[in-house]
Amino acid sequence: DGGITQSPKYLFRKEGQNVTLSCEQNLNHDAMYWYRQDPGQGLRLIYYSQIVNDFQKGDIAEGYSVSREKKESFPLTVTSAQKNPTAFYLCASSILTAGELFFGEGSRLTVL
Amino acid sequence: AQSVTQLDSQVPVFEEAPVELRCNYSSSVSVYLFWYVQYPNQGLQLLLKYLSGSTLVESINGFEAEFNKSQTSFHLRKPSVHISDTAEYFCAVSDYNNDMRFGAGTRLTVKP
Numbered sequence: 001d002g003g004i005t006q007s008p009k010y011l012f013r014k015e016g017q018n019v020t021l022s023c024e025q026n027l028n029h030d031a032m033y034w035y036r037q038d039p040g041q042g043l044r045l046i047y048y049s050q051i052v053n054d055f056q057k058g059d060i061a062e063g064y065s066v067s068r069e070k071k072e073s074f075p076l077t078v079t080s081a082q083k084n085p086t087a088f089y090l091c092a093s094s095i096l097t098a099g100e101l102f103f104g105e106g107s108r109l110t111v112l
Numbered sequence: 113a114q115s116v117t118q119l120d121s122q123v124p125v126f127e128e129a130p131v132e133l134r135c136n137y138s139s140s141v142s143v144y145l146f147w148y149v150q151y152p153n154q155g156l157q158l159l160l161k162y163l164s165g166s167t168l169v170e171s172i173n174g175f176e177a178e179f180n181k182s183q184t185s186f187h188l189r190k191p192s193v194h195i196s197d198t199a200e201y202f203c204a205v206s207d208y209n210n211d212m213r214f215g216a217g218t219r220l221t222v223k224p
Contacts, residue, residue, distance in 0.1 A: 004155075006155075031210060035214075040121065040216060040217070041216055042118075042202060042214040042215055042216040042217050043156075043202070043214040045212075050210075088153075090155055090156070092155075092156075094210060096210065099210065100146060100158050100161055101156070101158075101204075101212060102158075103148075103155035103156045103157070104155050105154055105155045106153070106154065106155050108153070
């Protein structure tokens with residue numbers, strides 16, 4: 001089955017630690033995205049990538065980093081510089097032009 | 113850039129009653145419009161989309177939305193809701209560059 005796989009689903013970390021969230025897709029989509037979801041705020045774009053080895057900052061990129069070494073993979077690192085990292089993180093992919101987004105099941109990060 | 117306003121954060125309704133979830137957008141260019149549904153602790157799933165053509169679009173589970181350019185709206189409706197429709201619903205707008213913006217979400221609660 002084609003789709004997007006995010007892991008882990010739940011993650012607990014101590015304050016000051018970097019954490020990396022995995023996102024893999026087998027839909028052969030060119031574009032991949034990371035969103036952060038907080039209650040009552042909808043989805044906010046962190047980073048997106050339209051092609052391998054290239055990515056752009058979204059609206060709330062501070063404290064996050066990404067890489068796109070392979071078309072299928074777009075991992076997100078939440079660094080210790082992110083002031084409020086506890087949130088639900090969603091990865092998505094799409095065809096490049098005017099396409100709907102396909103979402104993974106999400107990763108819930110809790111920083112203790 | 114485009115933006116989306118979902119006018120109701122919560123909508124409680126009784127089973128078999130009609131429902132309307134309101135969405136307004138702003139944009140200086142032509143847009144594509146989407147409704148996504150999210151069940152607890154899951155990713156978003158596409159409910160329906162407007163890309164071009166007929167302004168009334170329908171989903172397979174009885175929802176419909178009408179694109180109204182003059183009122184810049186894309187309200188979601190269902191004539192008779194079921195308990196299983198309880199979820200959070202997100203309206204989204206995208207331009208030709210796939211810059212997708214989401215509303216804050218509307219939590220639909222269907223009561224027996």
